Amino acid sequence: MNTTPPQTVEMKETSKPVQGSKDEKLKHYEVTLNREIYETNVVSDASGGQGGFKVSLTNGKRSFELKVEEFGKLPLDIKQLSGAKGEKNIIIAAPSGGSDGNMNVAVIKLNKNKDAIELDRDVFSKLSKTSFYDLDSKVNNKELHDWITDKYMGFHTAHFDNFVLDKDNVGTASFRLGYHPTILQGSAKVHFNFDVLEFQLDEIREVSFEDIKASRWCENVTEEKDYNFRQMLGVKSKEGTRSILESGDVNTLVSCGESLDRPLADGQYYLFEAIARFDVNGKNQLLDRLLTYQIKTDIKDENGNYAYTVALIRGITDQKILDRLRSKLSKSSMIQAQRTVKLLINGNGLSVDQIKDIIQDGENSVPINANISVYTSGQVFNSSANTWPGTVLGNAIVAKDAEKIKWLLEHGADPNLPMGNYEFKSSPLRHAFSLADGDYTIAEELLKHGANGDEVVFTMPGEASLNAYFRDEPAITKLLEKYGFNHWYLQDPEEKLELTSKAEILKLKRY
Structure with a gap:
């Protein structure tokens, strides 16, 4: 058998007479x-x-x-x-x-x-799998470019077909996004690559957007305000409105031109929420669908973590998912993600020298104030494993490692960097006080390095200053006063209280 690499077919038309039937x-x-x-x-x-x-x-x-x-x-x-x-x-x-x-x-x-x-x-298969984010450099249409970059819609992929030959191997292909309804359609200049037997994009020339918002197909798409986020996309049904995070109909949202790349709030995206809700033993339909729609994966959350980092934190081992999440990352970014897990999830056993190697390694360094606590404080909270603080300083406070805490503070660790989220949220100082058991050495070290002793703590319901929160522990209030923190405040909406006097607050019983 001839094993020479296959060549493409060369067909030259001749003027030989046609033989056979008239049909x-x-x-x-x-x-x-x-x-x-x-x-x-x-x-x-x-x-x-x-x-x-x-x-x-x-x-x-x-x-x-x-x-x-x-x-x-x-x-x-x-x-x-x-x-x-x-x-x-x-x-x-x-x-x-x-x-x-x-x-x-x-x-x-x-x-x-x-x-x-x-x-x-498969001559158009690669083009049809490429997101608009990756095609954007070939876009010669301002409306489409703005749609990709400003409207967070570039995760979409279009279907290419209908090639018309112009000359040699260059021609025009049509593309379309969406079926019933169509979101947009246009034309592109392409050329045929004989080495890979595929059409490749030269330029997107024309595009027209359809008025899909007026179609009945999209009547049930809604956007509502959310307590935790600015807004939330969802789909109305007989059972009520279901947000995308409650397994709303992602297909309808995408077909109606809604952007799943758009931030829910600053640094918060559907992708991160889907990863945070990932169940290793579950179906995880939301994350699967987001990745199917080529959602943008090289975005960062409010603390600078890539989606790939969060996937490692959540213990995701599915290689298809991990490959997709890291596909746009540099080698150093992938190393940082892996080291973030080592430092913040499994870091209590690390020595100061080992921490130094992680946070002081050039472009591979993990920031000393890296923070993953929004993902560790709730759904994967594990008090016995001490995983929830989610910062290197927080982990050292939990371990009561005074030497490590002093070194971290001297090398730039933020003594006011919040740990956790919602009801689990805590400052390093408050957490140090809570774990002190009569020894306030660590809390004082934090105060020496700029910890805010006048912070207000959410008490659900209401809120209180640190002095009011720890009013039954005079050693704490005395230490706060030593460093100039004399703020006394307590607010309780259920009891209709709002007190600003130390004397009045000290009369109250501790909850």
């Missing part, structure tokens, strides 16, 4: 395949493709024949593709048969065993 059209070509010349005939039904078509190749020593019936009665359009180095192929196009105007497009190639020819129908 047949016979075209003669010369074909270059594996550096050998073949005489090739392409026979199709002139009346509309009845019986399909047949491609025959022969050079006197070897012959190939391919009969294709899948196009049925649909008319065929066969064009010659010509490369700059003399490469040739033919592009065969036929309507898909539906009402959407799609075209089935294919070229000729050798099969895997190189012993037969076949149709290659």
Whole structure:
């Protein structure tokens, strides 16, 4: 068997007379395949493709024949593709048969065993899997560019088809985003790459947006204010409105042009929320669908963490998911993500020297104030494993490691960096006081390095200053006073209290 790498098919049309019935059209070509010349005939039904078509190749020593019936009665359009180095192929196009105007497009190639020819129908597959974010450098249309960059819509992918040859291997392809309804459609200049047998994008020329917001299909899409976020996309149904985080219909949202890349609030995105809710043993439909729609993955949360970092924190091991999340990251960013987990999830056993190696390693360094507590304080909270603080300083406070705390503070650790989220949220100072058990050495070290002793603590309901919160522990209030923190405040909406006097607050019983 000839194992020489396959060459693309070269077909040169000749003026030989047509043979056969009047319903047949016979075209003669010369074909270059594996550096050998073949005489090739392409026979199709002139009346509309009845019986399909047949491609025959022969050079006197070897012959190939391919009969294709899948196009049925649909008319065929066969064009010659010509490369700059003399490469040739033919592009065969036929309507898909539906009402959407799609075209089935294919070229000729050798099969895997190189012993037969076949149709290659994947000529647009790579383009159709590429997000608009990756195509943006080839966009020559301001409206589309703004849609990609300003509206957070670039995660979408479009379907490319309907190639029209202009010259040689260059032509125009149509593309469309969305079906029932169509979100946008346009045309692009493409060229055929003979090495990989695929069309590649040169320029997106024209685009038109459809008025999908006026269609009945999108009537049930809604956007509502959310307590934790600025807004939340959702879909109305008979059972009520379900947000995307409650397994709302992602397909409807995307088809109606809603952006799943748009921030819910500063530094908060659907992708991060889907990862945070990931259940290793569950179906995780939301994350699967977001990744299917090519959602942007190289974004950062409010603390500077990539989605890949959060996936490692959540213990995700699915390689498909991890590969997608890190596909746009640099090598140093991936190293940082892995080291963040080592430092903040498994870091209590690290020595000062080991921490130094992680936070002082050039472009691979993890910031000393890296913070993952929004993901560790709630859903993966584990008091026995002491995982929840989510900062290197917080972990050292939990471990009551005074030497490590002093070193961290002297090297830039923020004594006021909040740890946790919602009801789990705490400052380093408050946490140090809570764990002190009569020894306030660590709390005083924090105060020496700028910890805010006048902070207000949420008590659910209400709020209180640190002095009021720890009013039954005079050693704490005395230490706060030593460093100039004399703020006394307590507010309780259930009891209709709002006190600002130390004397009044000290009269109250501790909750």
